[in-house]
Amino acid sequence: MSILAILEQRNGVWNRMSWETLAAARQMGRELGQPVEAAVLGRGVASLAAEAGGRIWAVEHTLLEPYTADAYTEALEALLRYANPSLVLFPHTYQVRDYAAKLAARFGRVLASDIIGHRVEGGELFLVRQLFQGRLNADVRFTLGPPSFASIQAGAYRAEALESGAAEVRTFTPPLEPDAIRARPLPPFRESQRGVDLSAASIIVSVGRGIKDRENLPVVERLAQALGAELAASRPICDNGWLPMERQVGSSGQTVAPKLYIAVGISGAIQHLVGMKGSKTIVAINKDASAPIFEVADYGIVGDLFEVVPALAEEIEKAKRS
Amino acid sequence: MKILVAVKQVPARDAPLRIDASGRWIQEDGLSFEINEPDAYALEAALQLKEKHGGEVVVVSAGPARAAQAIREALAKGADRAIHVDQERLENWDTLGVAGLLARAMESEKADLILTGLQSDDLGYGQMGCVLAELLGLPHATIIMQVEKLDGAVKVKRELEDGWFQNLELPLPALLAVQSGIGKLRYATLMGIKRAKTKEIRRVTAAEMGVEPAPAIEIARVYLPPKSKQTELLEGSPKEAAQKLVERLRFVARVI
Numbered sequence: 001m002s003i004l005a006i007l008e009q010r011n012g013v014w015n016r017m018s019w020e021t022l023a024a025a026r027q028m029g030r031e032l033g034q035p036v037e038a039a040v041l042g043r044g045v046a047s048l049a050a051e052a053g054g055r056i057w058a059v060e061h062t063l064l065e066p067y068t069a070d071a072y073t074e075a076l077e078a079l080l081r082y083a084n085p086s087l088v089l090f091p092h093t094y095q096v097r098d099y100a101a102k103l104a105a106r107f108g109r110v111l112a113s114d115i116i117g118h119r120v121e122g123g124e125l126f127l128v129r130q131l132f133q134g135r136l137n138a139d140v141r142f143t144l145g146p147p148s149f150a151s152i153q154a155g156a157y158r159a160e161a162l163e164s165g166a167a168e169v170r171t172f173t174p175p176l177e178p179d180a181i182r183a184r185p186l187p188p189f190r191e192s193q194r195g196v197d198l199s200a201a202s203i204i205v206s207v208g209r210g211i212k213d214r215e216n217l218p219v220v221e222r223l224a225q226a227l228g229a230e231l232a233a234s235r236p237i238c239d240n241g242w243l244p245m246e247r248q249v250g251s252s253g254q255t256v257a258p259k260l261y262i263a264v265g266i267s268g269a270i271q272h273l274v275g276m277k278g279s280k281t282i283v284a285i286n287k288d289a290s291a292p293i294f295e296v297a298d299y300g301i302v303g304d305l306f307e308v309v310p311a312l313a314e315e316i317e318k319a320k321r322s
Numbered sequence: 323m324k325i326l327v328a329v330k331q332v333p334a335r336d337a338p339l340r341i342d343a344s345g346r347w348i349q350e351d352g353l354s355f356e357i358n359e360p361d362a363y364a365l366e367a368a369l370q371l372k373e374k375h376g377g378e379v380v381v382v383s384a385g386p387a388r389a390a391q392a393i394r395e396a397l398a399k400g401a402d403r404a405i406h407v408d409q410e411r412l413e414n415w416d417t418l419g420v421a422g423l424l425a426r427a428m429e430s431e432k433a434d435l436i437l438t439g440l441q442s443d444d445l446g447y448g449q450m451g452c453v454l455a456e457l458l459g460l461p462h463a464t465i466i467m468q469v470e471k472l473d474g475a476v477k478v479k480r481e482l483e484d485g486w487f488q489n490l491e492l493p494l495p496a497l498l499a500v501q502s503g504i505g506k507l508r509y510a511t512l513m514g515i516k517r518a519k520t521k522e523i524r525r526v527t528a529a530e531m532g533v534e535p536a537p538a539i540e541i542a543r544v545y546l547p548p549k550s551k552q553t554e555l556l557e558g559s560p561k562e563a564a565q566k567l568v569e570r571l572r573f574v575a576r577v578i
Contacts, residue, residue, distance in 0.1 A: 069452075069462060094483050098464045101417070101449030105456040110416045110539040113447050126542060132444055135339055136348070139543045182461035182496075186489040188482055203577070209335075227578060239363075239503030252481060252501075260577040267335070281575040283567065284553075288336065295547060299570060300555045301563045311564040316578065319568050 001146065003029045004085035006076070006100075007040045007056075008093055010067075012048055017091035019159035021152045022052070024118070025089050026160060031120040034086060039172075041075055046169055053163035056170070057083070063176040069099040070181045075174035076103050082172065085147055087125070092151040104149040112140050112150040114270075133269040134292035154251075154274055196230065196246045203229035203260045206249055206276070207237055210265020210286060210305050214242040219309050220264050226316040232256070234272045250275035265305045268293030285309065323377035323471065325368040326433040327401065328424055328454065330358040331385050331392035332444040346541050347413045357392045360439025364500040366507050367469060368437050369400045375471055378402045380431060384423050386410045390523070397518035398510035404523045405431075407531075416537040417447050424450075425457040426531045435476065436497040440465060451499030461492045464499040 005025035007018035022038055029036040039057035040049050043065040049058040059079055063071050072095075080088065080103075090096040092114045104111040117128040119139075126139040127150055142148040198204060205224040211217065224231045231247060238248040249256055250272040261279035266272060268284070268291055276282070277296045284297035285308050294300045301308050333339065334354045342349045357365075368379045381396040383389050384407035393404045407423045409415075415423070428436065436458070441448035455462030468479035472491065480488045481501055492498075510518075528534065556566040571578045 073456075094465060094481070097448055097452075099452070101447075101452040102456040102462075105418055105421070105453045108418070108538060110418050110453075110537075111447070111449055112539060113449055129446075130547070131446060131544065132333070132339060132348075133335075133446065134547065136341070136544050137547045138541045138545075140539055141542050142538065143540050144538045182493055183463060184491040186491075188486045188488045190486055235502065236359075241506060251483075260571065260575070281571070281577050283571075290339075290546075292547070294553050294555075295549060296551055297553045298551065298575065299567055300553045301567060302555060303560060303563065307560040308563060311560040312567060315561075315564045315568040319572060319578070 001084070001086040002035045002037050003032070003087045003089065004080075004083065005036060005038045006088060006090045006096075007038050007052060008091055008095060009040055009042055009045065009048060014048075014051075015091060015093055016159070017093055017152070017154050019162075020154070020157045021089050021091040023160040024152045024157040027157070028087070028089075028118060028120070028125065032123070032125060037083070037085070039079060041072060046171055049169045050167040053165065053167045055168045058169055058171045059174060060171055061174055061176050063178060063181060066185050067095060068181050068183050068185060069102060070183065071176055072099045073103045073106065074176055074180055077106055078174040079172050080107070080147055087146070087148045087150065090149075090151040092153050096151050100149060100151055107147055109142075109144065109147065109149055112142070112148070114153045115150050116153050116156040130270060133267065134273070134295075135290060153270070198230055198232055198247065198249065198254045198256050201230035201256065202258050203227050204232050204249070204256055204258045204279075205229045205262045205264065206232040206234065206266060207243075207264050208234040208266030208272070209236050211237070214240070216306070217242065219306060223262070223264070223309050223313040223316070226313045226320070227260075229260075229262070234266045234269075263293050263297070264309055266293050267291040268296065285312075323371060323375050323435060324380070324431065324433045325371060325377065326380050326382055326428055326431060326436045327361070327365045327368045327396070328436070328438040328450060329361045329365060329381050329383045329392060329396055330439075330442050331355045331383065331389040332358045332442055335443065341544050345543055347544060355388060355391065357395055358439055358442050358444075360441055360443070360500070360502050362439070362507055363502045363504050364437040364439045365396055365399060365401065366505045367500050369508070370505050371435070371469060371471065372400075377434075380405065380433070382424055382427055383407065384409055384420050385412060393523060394518050395510060397521045397523075398514040399508055400514060401521075403521050406523055406525045407528070408525045409528050413541075414537070415535045416539045417445075417449055417453055418538055419533075419535045421450060421453040421457055422533055423528055423531065425454055426533055427526055429458060434494045436460065436495070438497070438499050440499050440501055451497055455497040458497070460495055460497045462497040462499070463490055463492060465501045466498045467501050467504055469498065
């Protein structure tokens with residue numbers, strides 16, 4: 001029995017989350033006393049696989065490029081039936097979110113998705129997940145035998161140094177048929193050039209659901225102006241069209257790390273936190289004291305943003321005049 | 323075009339959460355519930371497709387009796403009819419189990435398109451679409467921003483990381499997991515609410531469909547997340563709190 005870490009590459013470039021997944025696999029492997037293997041899928045990936053070090057499967061087929069959920073599921077199903085791992089770990093990327101649960105279902109299993117940690121108790125593995133948008137944590141366990149499946153949240157594990165010494169690359173050619181691939185993917189593209197580069201801002205005032213209505217935006221605009229800050233938002237604000245998508249911070253928007261980030265009426269769902277938790281100083285203003293945004297904040301004010309934000313803007317204007 | 327939309331009822335976003343006596347789930351009594359917002363976007367996408375191409379939108383929801391409220395709201399927004407998989411204590415079923423219930427309820431409908439939200443706001447596994455597609459033998463795509471109907475197929479725009487997108491074509495029938503923000507969410511009109519009362523809600527139970535829970539994964543414990551950072555909470559009136567914050571930002575953090 002072994003732990004299998006699925007690494008991700010696109011056009012021969014590694015997704016960095018692969019190394020965090022490999023680190024998670026090695027930690028769990030040490031604690032459970034199981035060897036670790038890795039696998040990477042694609043066309044002509046054997047030399048890339050060698051860069052990863054350790055024991056690694058190069059799962060190769062022309063039908064694995066470009067990515068499709070059908071081809072990845074078929075290919076990994078074949079590999080798992082051959083290699084028989086006890087646990088399969090994935091980086092929780094957009095690509096993994098598209099096929100890993102389907103693969104698990106094929107084995108009658110449920111993917112423990114987006115895990116942030118683990119512990120081993122009496123030889124049993126418990127995985128930590130967030131519930132209710134990060135307001136609660138849960139330890140989950142697998143109730144059936146192998147194989148088990150889990151995906152690792154970005155940043156949850158620190159990538160370790162790669163294993164030194166020559167990699168042991170084994171090539172696996174899955175039996176794929178063109179007919180099994182039902183989706184026809186077209187080449188990826190980027191939308192028009194971004195007008196706002198939030199990553200260059202030194203101060204960001206970011207607004208979330210708590211603002212309630214587009215008409216209330218001047219409340220935060222005044223604060224941003226007082227600070228000379230860029231205005232940003234969490235996803236729901238941009239989904240509603242209250243601010244343009246290019247001002248969205250989070251996993252589907254921009255990643256920022258300004259010296260000051262003021263989160264106004266943002267609860268702090270993980271999708272938002274990953275985009276801003278590297279900020280130097282974080283201030284959270286929210287009426288809900290249990291909002292996850294306070295987990296990452298240096299300073300917090302629990303209160304009604306419609307009272308706190310104008311008072312703050314006034315104090316900042318006062319301080320700037322003095 | 324016949325479109326099925328999977329809708330889940332979840333605790334309201336601002337509902338205060340208390341862990342129950344078992345320590346494995348939350349106390350549900352006294353909580354208010356709402357349509358899982360990502361599913362509201364899936365419903366919106368379905369209603370827009372129907373407005374453009376005609377056809378029927380059928381809401382499918384698994385949940386206890388209270389889920390009827392979410393179903394009625396979806397009907398009031400414009401869905402034509404609904405299937406309620408009426409099942410108490412769904413927390414004893416895992417994603418695969420619930421997907422099995424939904425799949426069984428959906429298969430006889432012979433839909434052209436099945437839409438789900440990207441994830442639920444409570445459990446957040448983000449995989450119902452993927453798993454349903456596998457159980458129903460359908461092609462699928464996730465994180466969908468746009469849907470265009472072609473002849474016997476759909477062309478969809480899928481969101482990738484870092485501002486990248488990709489179009490792909492899927493033959494119908496197909497399943498799509500819809501990204502939030504695919505359209506502007508509509509409110510139910512008074513007329514819609516009135517009409518909803520006469521719309522059909524078909525109730526089925528797991529027992530009637532011969533499905534039993536056999537979880538592959540279970541929650542062992544639910545708890546408050548440990549704090550990773552020392553947060554200084556600034557108290558007092560709004561003005562006092564604001565003064566304290568400005569002082570710290572100027573003289574401690576030195577960021578303004």
